[in-house]
Amino acid sequence: MTREEIIKPENLVYKKPTLMNDNPMHYCPGCSHGVVHKLIAEVIEEMGMENKAVGVSPVGCAVFAYNYLDIDWEEAAHGRAPALATAIKRLWPSRLVFTYQGDGDLACIGTAETIHALNRGENITIIFINNAIYGMTGGQMAPTTLVGMKTATCPYGRDVTIHGYPLKMTEIAASLEGTAYVTRQSVHSVPAIRKAKKAIRKAFENSMNGKGSNLVEIVSTCNSGWKMTPEASNKWMEENMFPFYQLGDLKDKE
Amino acid sequence: MAEEVVLMKGNEAIAHAAIRYGVDGYFGYPITPQSEVLETLAEQKPWETTGMVVVQAESELAAINMVYGGAGTGKMVMTSSSSPGVSLKQEGISYLAGAELPCLIVNVMRGGPGLGTIQPSQADYFQTVKGGGHGDYRLIALAPASVQEMADFVGLAFDLAFKYRNPAILLADGVIGQMMEKVVLPEQRKRLTDEEVIARCPWAANGKTAGRKPNIITSLELDPAIMEQRNNHLQKKYAEIEANEVRYEEINCEDAEYLMVAFGSCARIAQKAMELARAEGIKVGLLRPITIWPFPSKAIAERAKQVKGILTVELNAGQMIEDVRLAVECKVPTEHFGRLGGIVPDPDEVVSALKEKLVK
Numbered sequence: 360m361t362r363e364e365i366i367k368p369e370n371l372v373y374k375k376p377t378l379m380n381d382n383p384m385h386y387c388p389g390c391s392h393g394v395v396h397k398l399i400a401e402v403i404e405e406m407g408m409e410n411k412a413v414g415v416s417p418v419g420c421a422v423f424a425y426n427y428l429d430i431d432w433e434e435a436a437h438g439r440a441p442a443l444a445t446a447i448k449r450l451w452p453s454r455l456v457f458t459y460q461g462d463g464d465l466a467c468i469g470t471a472e473t474i475h476a477l478n479r480g481e482n483i484t485i486i487f488i489n490n491a492i493y494g495m496t497g498g499q500m501a502p503t504t505l506v507g508m509k510t511a512t513c514p515y516g517r518d519v520t521i522h523g524y525p526l527k528m529t530e531i532a533a534s535l536e537g538t539a540y541v542t543r544q545s546v547h548s549v550p551a552i553r554k555a556k557k558a559i560r561k562a563f564e565n566s567m568n569g570k571g572s573n574l575v576e577i578v579s580t581c582n583s584g585w586k587m588t589p590e591a592s593n594k595w596m597e598e599n600m601f602p603f604y605q606l607g608d609l610k611d612k613e
Numbered sequence: 614m615a616e617e618v619v620l621m622k623g624n625e626a627i628a629h630a631a632i633r634y635g636v637d638g639y640f641g642y643p644i645t646p647q648s649e650v651l652e653t654l655a656e657q658k659p660w661e662t663t664g665m666v667v668v669q670a671e672s673e674l675a676a677i678n679m680v681y682g683g684a685g686t687g688k689m690v691m692t693s694s695s696s697p698g699v700s701l702k703q704e705g706i707s708y709l710a711g712a713e714l715p716c717l718i719v720n721v722m723r724g725g726p727g728l729g730t731i732q733p734s735q736a737d738y739f740q741t742v743k744g745g746g747h748g749d750y751r752l753i754a755l756a757p758a759s760v761q762e763m764a765d766f767v768g769l770a771f772d773l774a775f776k777y778r779n780p781a782i783l784l785a786d787g788v789i790g791q792m793m794e795k796v797v798l799p800e801q802r803k804r805l806t807d808e809e810v811i812a813r814c815p816w817a818a819n820g821k822t823a824g825r826k827p828n829i830i831t832s833l834e835l836d837p838a839i840m841e842q843r844n845n846h847l848q849k850k851y852a853e854i855e856a857n858e859v860r861y862e863e864i865n866c867e868d869a870e871y872l873m874v875a876f877g878s879c880a881r882i883a884q885k886a887m888e889l890a891r892a893e894g895i896k897v898g899l900l901r902p903i904t905i906w907p908f909p910s911k912a913i914a915e916r917a918k919q920v921k922g923i924l925t926v927e928l929n930a931g932q933m934i935e936d937v938r939l940a941v942e943c944k945v946p947t948e949h950f951g952r953l954g955g956i957v958p959d960p961d962e963v964v965s966a967l968k969e970k971l972v973k
Contacts, residue, residue: 411820415682425829431818433685434831435678436708442675443682447819449666450638450688451807454820472678475671 376400378409382426389589391579392421394546395459395488398556400428402563403455412455413447415440417469419461420494438469441476444483448566455563457484463493466502466528473528480537480571484562487529487574489604490581498584502526505603510584525603529576533609539571541610545578545601547593558608570612578604616797623763623789626796627693627719628653630767631665635804636717637688638666640679642698645731646787647721650693663804673698677705677718684714684780685830687810687817689771693719695787696737697728699745706780707746711832713847715774717767718752718782721790722928724955732955733787735877738932741784742906749844751851753781753858754906756876760794762903768799775813777854784905786928788878788957860903861912865891869898871971872916874937875926876902878957883926886963893964895972905933910940917941922971926963927951946971 378400386392403412409430416424418437425432435443440458448456465473465487473485492510493499499512503525507516517525533541540562544555555577562573578600580592587595621629628650631639641651651669659665666683670676676692683690694702699720709716720741724734741754753773755766763785770781805813811822818828834840862880865887866872875883880901890897900916902909917923923945925934931949938947950966952958 409821410823413686413818413820422833425827425831429821429827431821431827432829432831433682433818434712434829434833435681436704439674439678439681439705442670442678443685445668445675446638446640446666446679446682446690447686449668450683450686450690451819471671472675475675 376404378404378429379427380429384427385423386420387583389580389582389592390420391490391546391577392488394552395486395555395577396424396427398546398552398559399457399486402556402560403430405560406455406563408455411453413451415443415447415456415458417458417460417464419464421459421461421488422495424459438464438467439472440464440469441472441481441483441485445476445479445481448481448483452482455567457486457563457566459486460488461494462487462489462491462501462503466526474531474535477532477572477574478535478537482566482569482571484566484573484575486559487576488579489576490579490584491525491600492581492584494581494584505599527604529574529609532574537572538574538610539565539612540573540608542574542608543576543578543604543606545596545606547580547596576604578606618795618797620793620795621760622649622791622793623757623760623785624649624721624791625653626760626764626798627767628657629798630764631691632657632659632663633799633801634768634771635663635689635802636665636691636771637804638668638683638690640668640670640676640683640690640692642670642673642676642694644695644698646723646733646790647693647695647719649790650719665804673701674704677702680716680718681705681709681712681714684709684716685712685817686819687814691717691719693721695721695723696725696734699737699740703740703746706752707748707750708832709780710746710750710752711748712830713778714780714830715771715778716780717770717774718780720782720784722784722786724953730955731787733878733928733957734955735786735879735928736930736932737784738905738927738929741782742908742936750847751779751854751906753777753779753854754784754904755781756784756903756905757789758877758880758901760789760792760796763789764796764798773858777850779850779854784877786878855907858904859907859909859912861909862901862903863912864899864901866898866900866916868896869916869919870921871895871897871967872920872923873897873899873926873967874902874913874923874933875899876905876933879926879928882958882960883963885960886926886967889960889964890967895967897967908936908940910936913937913940914942917945920945922946922948924967924971925949928957929953
């Protein structure tokens with residue numbers, strides 16, 4: 360019996376997006392990246408943009424995003440993804456152009472590139488994974504690390520007198536004239552995943568309809584960096600991250 | 614039809630040549646003494662004629678990364694800046710070299726270090742030809758010595774950049790950027806269509822055409838064995854460029870007993886100094902490197918066989934002289950004359966230096 364005979368179309372309730380290949384992911388079990396990758400793949404497929412999408416991957420855990428989604432990619436220097444995306448979209452207006460960036464990449468080293476690309480109203484989407492920690496380099500303090508939260512470079516907890524305050528880049532983005540759609544989502548539950556997918560779809564469509572720039576923040580877990588089980592991470596995120604990084608649309612220029 | 618001769622600054626010539634050569638995108642940030650490049654483009658509005666994209670970026674860092682983004686899609690893209698700004702671009706330049714992306718960077722040099730001065734200098738020679746950014750890489754580096762060459766080298770630089778999939782740099786200085794000269798601009802060419810770009814650059818990431826595997830633009834490789842292979846590939850390419858693309862000009866070298874080596878604005882000053890010295894009976898020739906990488910080492914070594922001494926004339930403390938000394942392997946006395954900090958010497962000073970250091 361072939362695979363196709365076993366999985367008859369009428370029996371198929373779920374399948375992996377065609378754009379996701381079989382490369383083993385380097386992400387830790389429990390990490391939010393895999394879910395967000397899948398949502399992006401699904402949205403691109405549903406929009407029929409497989410051959411028109413160009414992604415820009417960051418420096419950070421998602422640096423290898425290009426290994427998992429079968430679209431064209433450019434890998435940017437740390438923080439510079441929105442600058443790359445600006446040029447790609449301006450030079451190829453018919454392409455679906457998005458960046459995929461973490462909190463260190465977007466809200467720290469790439470603050471200037473992020474704010475200015477958004478404020479110019481570039482017709483791009485920025486997917487912003489906020490897990491409040493530097494995952495790839497081993498769990499150092501991020502610009503979004505919560506007050507009191509312990510990391511490798513604030514082992515006694517983030518102290519505002521030493522480290523300053525966590526940065527709400529999404530609120531800043533919402534205040535910029537150039538942004539069309541700014542939202543904060545999560546992928547820790549099935550309803551949340553469905554909402555996040557809708558948000559990504561809206562952002563991508565806006566970017567193709569010339570409405571301006573779009574930012575989709577996904578409040579995420581980093582169970583390795585946080586040193587918790589995936590389940591405990593989700594709980595910790597709900598109890599600690601969500602009160603500070605409140606979910607929902609911050610701006611929607613219909 | 615007679616050739617159209619126009620009078621303009623070197624910086625303006627860069628902008629006009631870029632439009633006429635069919636460049637797809639310019640990304641820049643204002644800095645003296647090269648702001649006329651962006652100003653001229655803004656005034657010309659090429660997005661309404663050729664469709665060229667012009668963006669004033671938020672920083673030199675953003676500008677060079679826009680160039681990276683655009684170059685990764687196979688389009689013809691460029692940036693321009695001056696010394697402190699080019700220092701900021703070094704991150705992106707290293708990435709462009711690592712990902713093997715063709716593009717053009719223009720540096721209209723000013724005096725340093727630091728914020729330095731807005732007056733002309735050639736003190737970024739080391740930065741340009743010895744690296745600048747991190748890693749083992751090379752830039753194809755052209756040194757224009759006239760406004761005409763500012764215009765002509767835009768096209769040449771892009772041709773070489775695409776031939777070898779390597780960033781090219783035009784190393785000018787404040788003199789060449791700011792002075793006005795007669796220039797014949799290149800013919801207006803059409804920009805390549807998207808289909809032509811895809812055909813020219815099958816490696817580019819601009820949307821996966823049906824049937825092909827995704828194209829990925831990256832300089833990252835964690836496996837050291839593969840990373841070494843990639844480096845070896847780059848070195849092989851650089852050796853090929855060194856073998857094929859050396860360009861230089863020789864003036865009055867046939868009977869020369871002394872040789873001056875100078876590039877860019879200094880070559881113009883040295884040329885006048887050569888005339889003055891010859892009027893005094895000193896048989897001196899001038900070798901002007903047009904490519905400062907690849908460096909005309911063989912040509913200089915060949916001339917070294919006939920001369921009693923070599924003088925490099927540079928607007929720096931002695932940078933290119935290192936490459937000249939390497940080329941002649943210390944077989945001939947090789948001296949340096951330079952002015953620093955934005956001072957441009959007059960030809961008499963060069964003649965005096967020639968007499969003092971070599972002719973005696």
